[in-house]
Amino acid sequence: MSYRETNPQQEEKHGRAFLRAVRNGTLRLYAPKKRWTDMLKACRLCGHAFETVGHVLNHCRSHARLWHDDIQNRLTHAIAGNTPGARVVSVNQRVKDVGGSPLRPDIVIDQSDGSRLLVDVTVPVEHVNDAFRTRASFDKARRTKIDKYRCVADALSARGVRTRVEALIVGALGTWDSKNAPVLRQLGLVSDDLRDVLCRRTVTWARRIYDRHLKMGATCN
Numbered sequence: 001m002s003y004r005e006t007n008p009q010q011e012e013k014h015g016r017a018f019l020r021a022v023r024n025g026t027l028r029l030y031a032p033k034k035r036w037t038d039m040l041k042a043c044r045l046c047g048h049a050f051e052t053v054g055h056v057l058n059h060c061r062s063h064a065r066l067w068h069d070d071i072q073n074r075l076t077h078a079i080a081g082n083t084p085g086a087r088v089v090s091v092n093q094r095v096k097d098v099g100g101s102p103l104r105p106d107i108v109i110d111q112s113d114g115s116r117l118l119v120d121v122t123v124p125v126e127h128v129n130d131a132f133r134t135r136a137s138f139d140k141a142r143r144t145k146i147d148k149y150r151c152v153a154d155a156l157s158a159r160g161v162r163t164r165v166e167a168l169i170v171g172a173l174g175t176w177d178s179k180n181a182p183v184l185r186q187l188g189l190v191s192d193d194l195r196d197v198l199c200r201r202t203v204t205w206a207r208r209i210y211d212r213h214l215k216m217g218a219t220c221n
């Protein structure tokens with residue numbers, strides 16, 4: 001499944017309708033946002049968790065990494081095309097010279113000042129109608145990513161390559177994390193266009209994954 005935008009206006013309209021259904025709890029899932037527990041059922045595809053919107057968009061192994069890779073590639077493209085002096089060293093590969101660490105940061109960039117930046121993309125699902133909990137989950141996702149790759153950065157720094165870790169967070173329902181701004185500035189990407197493109201694409205992906213989920217479920221039954 002690749003990202004192809006056939007009709008941007010139509011995509012936007014469908015995206016808005018999808019987000020409305022998420023907010024109103026009217027998605028055709030086995031575990032919509034309702035209080036009575038007899039509505040909760042396991043995911044129709046993997047059976048490993050309740051079929052919530054969070055599970056379908058972010059955890060169901062049937063749709064793993066679809067949009068993550070798209071956002072990662074879009075960001076890589078923007079860095080390669082717009083950041084003078086920066087060079088994308090690797091994308092989703094193990095880092096050399098760090099003692100065989102199995103970790104694969106999304107994007108490794110050599111910057112013009114000789115330092116290195118590891119950027120990892122994450123797409124957590126927002127808490128619907130709850131900005132406070134969404135803020136907390138974004139902060140937690142950012143901390144988790146930075147902690148995860150700290151050992152790689154420390155190993156590179158110990159070898160004389162000053163290395164930092166940053167996370168880029170885009171909510172699965174199109175919420176932009178304001179704490180991405182300094183990350184993009186470090187990459188020389190200051191335009192709002194990239195933010196708008198990434199948010200729009202995540203919503204399109206969310207809707208497509210939901211449609212795909214229902215379609216695959218219908219085929220299984």
Ligand SMILES: [Zn+2]
Binds near residue numbers: 048056059
């Ligand atoms: Zn599932």
